[in-house]
Amino acid sequence: MPLPFEHLTSAQQLSKEVVASVFAVADDMEKIWSSGKRSKLLEDKIIALLFYEPSSRTMLSFQAAVQGLSAGMELAHGRQNSSMAKGESIEDTIRMVARYSDLIVMRHPEAGSADKAASVSHVPFINAGDGANEHPTQCLLDLYTIQKEKGSLNGLHVAFACDPLQSRTIRSLALGLSQYDDIRFTFISPESLKASKDMLDVFDDRGVAYEETTELSAGIDADILYMNRLQEERFNDHKEFEKYRDQYVLTADMLKGKDTLIMDPLPRIDEIATDVDDLPNAVYFDQARNGVLVRMALMAMLLGKA
Amino acid sequence: MPLPFEHLTSAQQLSKEVVASVFAVADDMEKIWSSGKRSKLLEDKIIALLFYEPSSRTMLSFQAAVQGLSAGMELAHGRQNSSMAKGESIEDTIRMVARYSDLIVMRHPEAGSADKAASVSHVPFINAGDGANEHPTQCLLDLYTIQKEKGSLNGLHVAFACDPLQSRTIRSLALGLSQYDDIRFTFISPESLKASKDMLDVFDDRGVAYEETTELSAGIDADILYMNRLQEERFNDHKEFEKYRDQYVLTADMLKGKDTLIMDPLPRIDEIATDVDDLPNAVYFDQARNGVLVRMALMAMLLGKA
Amino acid sequence: MPLPFEHLTSAQQLSKEVVASVFAVADDMEKIWSSGKRSKLLEDKIIALLFYEPSSRTMLSFQAAVQGLSAGMELAHGRQNSSMAKGESIEDTIRMVARYSDLIVMRHPEAGSADKAASVSHVPFINAGDGANEHPTQCLLDLYTIQKEKGSLNGLHVAFACDPLQSRTIRSLALGLSQYDDIRFTFISPESLKASKDMLDVFDDRGVAYEETTELSAGIDADILYMNRLQEERFNDHKEFEKYRDQYVLTADMLKGKDTLIMDPLPRIDEIATDVDDLPNAVYFDQARNGVLVRMALMAMLLGKA
Numbered sequence: 031m032p033l034p035f036e037h038l039t040s041a042q043q044l045s046k047e048v049v050a051s052v053f054a055v056a057d058d059m060e061k062i063w064s065s066g067k068r069s070k071l072l073e074d075k076i077i078a079l080l081f082y083e084p085s086s087r088t089m090l091s092f093q094a095a096v097q098g099l100s101a102g103m104e105l106a107h108g109r110q111n112s113s114m115a116k117g118e119s120i121e122d123t124i125r126m127v128a129r130y131s132d133l134i135v136m137r138h139p140e141a142g143s144a145d146k147a148a149s150v151s152h153v154p155f156i157n158a159g160d161g162a163n164e165h166p167t168q169c170l171l172d173l174y175t176i177q178k179e180k181g182s183l184n185g186l187h188v189a190f191a192c193d194p195l196q197s198r199t200i201r202s203l204a205l206g207l208s209q210y211d212d213i214r215f216t217f218i219s220p221e222s223l224k225a226s227k228d229m230l231d232v233f234d235d236r237g238v239a240y241e242e243t244t245e246l247s248a249g250i251d252a253d254i255l256y257m258n259r260l261q262e263e264r265f266n267d268h269k270e271f272e273k274y275r276d277q278y279v280l281t282a283d284m285l286k287g288k289d290t291l292i293m294d295p296l297p298r299i300d301e302i303a304t305d306v307d308d309l310p311n312a313v314y315f316d317q318a319r320n321g322v323l324v325r326m327a328l329m330a331m332l333l334g335k336a
Numbered sequence: 337m338p339l340p341f342e343h344l345t346s347a348q349q350l351s352k353e354v355v356a357s358v359f360a361v362a363d364d365m366e367k368i369w370s371s372g373k374r375s376k377l378l379e380d381k382i383i384a385l386l387f388y389e390p391s392s393r394t395m396l397s398f399q400a401a402v403q404g405l406s407a408g409m410e411l412a413h414g415r416q417n418s419s420m421a422k423g424e425s426i427e428d429t430i431r432m433v434a435r436y437s438d439l440i441v442m443r444h445p446e447a448g449s450a451d452k453a454a455s456v457s458h459v460p461f462i463n464a465g466d467g468a469n470e471h472p473t474q475c476l477l478d479l480y481t482i483q484k485e486k487g488s489l490n491g492l493h494v495a496f497a498c499d500p501l502q503s504r505t506i507r508s509l510a511l512g513l514s515q516y517d518d519i520r521f522t523f524i525s526p527e528s529l530k531a532s533k534d535m536l537d538v539f540d541d542r543g544v545a546y547e548e549t550t551e552l553s554a555g556i557d558a559d560i561l562y563m564n565r566l567q568e569e570r571f572n573d574h575k576e577f578e579k580y581r582d583q584y585v586l587t588a589d590m591l592k593g594k595d596t597l598i599m600d601p602l603p604r605i606d607e608i609a610t611d612v613d614d615l616p617n618a619v620y621f622d623q624a625r626n627g628v629l630v631r632m633a634l635m636a637m638l639l640g641k642a
Numbered sequence: 643m644p645l646p647f648e649h650l651t652s653a654q655q656l657s658k659e660v661v662a663s664v665f666a667v668a669d670d671m672e673k674i675w676s677s678g679k680r681s682k683l684l685e686d687k688i689i690a691l692l693f694y695e696p697s698s699r700t701m702l703s704f705q706a707a708v709q710g711l712s713a714g715m716e717l718a719h720g721r722q723n724s725s726m727a728k729g730e731s732i733e734d735t736i737r738m739v740a741r742y743s744d745l746i747v748m749r750h751p752e753a754g755s756a757d758k759a760a761s762v763s764h765v766p767f768i769n770a771g772d773g774a775n776e777h778p779t780q781c782l783l784d785l786y787t788i789q790k791e792k793g794s795l796n797g798l799h800v801a802f803a804c805d806p807l808q809s810r811t812i813r814s815l816a817l818g819l820s821q822y823d824d825i826r827f828t829f830i831s832p833e834s835l836k837a838s839k840d841m842l843d844v845f846d847d848r849g850v851a852y853e854e855t856t857e858l859s860a861g862i863d864a865d866i867l868y869m870n871r872l873q874e875e876r877f878n879d880h881k882e883f884e885k886y887r888d889q890y891v892l893t894a895d896m897l898k899g900k901d902t903l904i905m906d907p908l909p910r911i912d913e914i915a916t917d918v919d920d921l922p923n924a925v926y927f928d929q930a931r932n933g934v935l936v937r938m939a940l941m942a943m944l945l946g947k948a
Binding site for chain 3: 379380381382384408409410411412414423424427428429431432433435436437
Binding site: 066067068086087089090091093094096097098100105108262296297298299304307315316318319322 | 685686687688690714715716717718720729730733734735737738739741742743
């Protein structure tokens with residue numbers, strides 16, 4: 031199925047149909063990747079990666095996806111090296127880069143920058159994170175990881191800790207999962223970081239069950255416990271950040287006898303003790319690999335080559 | 337025709353014969369690019385891109401050219417990451433990189449750095465901008481854009497605004513065009529930024545007509561109005577820069593009923609209102625694409641592969 | 643011969659057998675490189691280059707090696723752009739990147755970081771310099787240069803100037819050479835930068851002859867005089883650095899009638915006058931090229947493709 035959009039800027043574009051069709055292509059990508067080959071699918075394409083905000087994880091994942099498809103890669107990173115530092119608008123940058131490349135991936139610190147970019151790009155555009163706003167390929171890789179580990183996106187109890195208020199990752203994934211049948215959420219957080227009312231309203235509308243709690247132990251018996259570091263860059267007040275960062279720490283001890291799947295978008299700071307890493311529950315490093323596969327699938331599909 | 341030089345450091349090397357032969361190859365490159373293919377012409381070559389000064393535009397354009405030719409790419413950017421930060425001379429850097437690559441492209445903040453580099457490089461070298469001094473591939477792409485839009489480089493009236501004194505882009509293009517027949521220039525600028533006498537002397541020598549004015553309206557009826565942002569980095573005094581930046585702003589309104597071609601090397605700050613973008617007059621984003629084509633042509637020719 | 647290790651973190655892994663087998667493959671690489679072709683040996687592999695410390699020389703050399711083998715390249719440089727800036731451990735970074743790539747090369751300012759990385763990497767890992775600690779591929783390329791120039795690694799008198807105390811390059815190379823037969827060293831330095839006792843103890847154990855002197859002239863009649871800039875970043879006190887930097891400067895005049903091979907890991911600051919560059923004695927720029935060849939060989943061998 032061809033994708034029903036030219037640009038991916040928001041996780042809200044990830045309908046069940048879109049998700050299913052990306053996964054089908056990602057499975058094909060995995061077969062090629064696992065055979066130790068690089069696909070030649072995009073060997074005639076050139077892909078621009080514009081990273082105007084620090085992000086080694088997402089940047090390297092997209093680089094791997096470009097290389098895995100044998101595409102030509104253009105790379106700009108660091109805002110200080112950009113035309114924007116000279117006062118150029120995002121729109122002008124994209125109009126220019128669209129003359130240089132067949133597809134553009136951009137990460138930018140400003141919320142809304144992805145929509146600005148997509149509005150003027152005449153080549154496919156992928157939002158790789160625009161500030162605290164959206165990061166749809168993260169949502170896609172999280173869903174893909176769950177699908178692979180659980181065999182389905184229906185009938186799941188998913189717990190999220192520990193910043194449902196500010197984490198775009200939690201928000202996107204919870205909203206994405208809420209489309210499926212028989213979903214139940216547990217949001218774990220300090221009182222001041224509880225999920226926003228507008229998100230909970232969506233769940234009410236869709237008839238998705240959820241509970242809110244301050245106790246990490248409430249997530250231990252879920253099918254999936256999705257941990258997330260507090261992102262210091264999202265706090266205005268450093269003290270506020272320090273106050274919360276040690277409050278929720280998952281240890282191997284807490285998971286004894288449990289088969290709860292442990293996910294984390296990484297980087298991990300100290301929200302998961304390293305003794306969890308070797309448990310079969312831990313799939314957070316596999317998420318990284320899955321990210322390459324869904325990004326390969328997405329780029330190939332947007333370029334009509336899948 | 338093979339190029340009569342091994343290194344391109346100055347727009348003064350761009351004789352009419354050189355320009356014509358690069359354009360012929362650039363036209364071939366466009367055919368390949370437009371067919372949705374990457375050329376394999378340089379698949380056995382490795383090209384080093386050394387960008388020691390912020391420049392996303394030129395850097396991405398050269399990256400696109402390298403990828404469009406299927407060459408291997410080496411990329412260094414940011415001076416703080418360079419050996420030069422440890423006190424290495426430009427000459428030593430180039431002697432080293434010439435052992436690593438088949439062709440070197442360098443941008444460097446220091447005027448004269450390109451000549452230093454070319455003097456020791458035993459592989460072809462392209463100057464991608466050395467401070468306020470030279471940026472010959474910009475000149476080449478501007479000429480190529482004019483040739484494509486106007487069908488000829490002869491018989492043109494070209495107006496330049498608004499910093500003929502300090503803009504290397506204006507200087508190079510005006511000097512390049514002054515080789516052709518029946519050329520006329522209008523230089524638009526505040527009094528303090530009028531074209532330098534040494535440049536005007538060349539035009540006198542060559543019998544090229546020119547006029548100087550402070551009024552932007554004088555450029556509206558030219559064949560081409562070449563706008564250029566004031567480059568803040570060329571001003572020592574920020575107040576001086578602020579004083580001039582709003583003085584010349586081109587709007588769609590001013591172009592009503594005119595077929596004047598509007599060019600700009602970009603980035604555009606506020607010298608052209610965005611309502612000009614959608615007019616058929618505006619070719620500044622096409623300049624970007626033409627830049628990739630002439631750079632592909634130039635690299636292929638310098639490596640004896642065109 | 644396959645390499646007896648999966649990761650290269652220390653020059654101590656470079657036994658005579660390892661050195662010989664890498665050289666054999668490097669010779670093959672040179673044949674391909676000299677024929678003007680890029681090898682396709684690693685065209686199905688993706689190699690991650692993580693440079694968290696300024697190093698244009700080593701970074702570009704590894705880029706050249708990746709391109710020379712037609713591998714896909716992932717590039718991260720600048721620590722400020724990394725997940726580590728967000729507090730991620732080296733181990734987590736490597737666990738993640740190992741999901742993205744087939745081989746990892748890392749340079750990092752922290753001594754011991756390479757061992758941390760290798761301990762968790764499930765893909766081959768190469769240390770491209772971990773602070774003042776180890777830089778084994780530099781040692782390998784120095785040995786390769788000597789082998790090519792002298793035809794053997796046995797029976798050599800090698801002089802080192804001018805910081806045997808702090809230079810990891812001198813340390814690694816001297817230790818590497820001390821494995822061979824009939825080796826003699828001369829260490830030239832100010833009193834306060836004399837070679838450390840633990841290194842000299844190794845030579846005593848191995849029966850390697852050495853002498854220590856403050857006079858540069860003592861190195862002029864050696865087979866090889868290995869010069870090394872003082873590395874300002876290794877000094878805590880800038881004055882201390884300034885005091886020594888002009889003390890040892892090699893000039894063409896000093897080499898009249900001599901066939902002493904002059905080596906230098908570069909960048910050269912002022913320890914070798916530029917009039918030495920054109921003498922047949924000077925091989926320091928050839929070292930750069932040899933570096934690409936041994937890195938190509940090493941990567942191909944670690945990936946089982948040589």
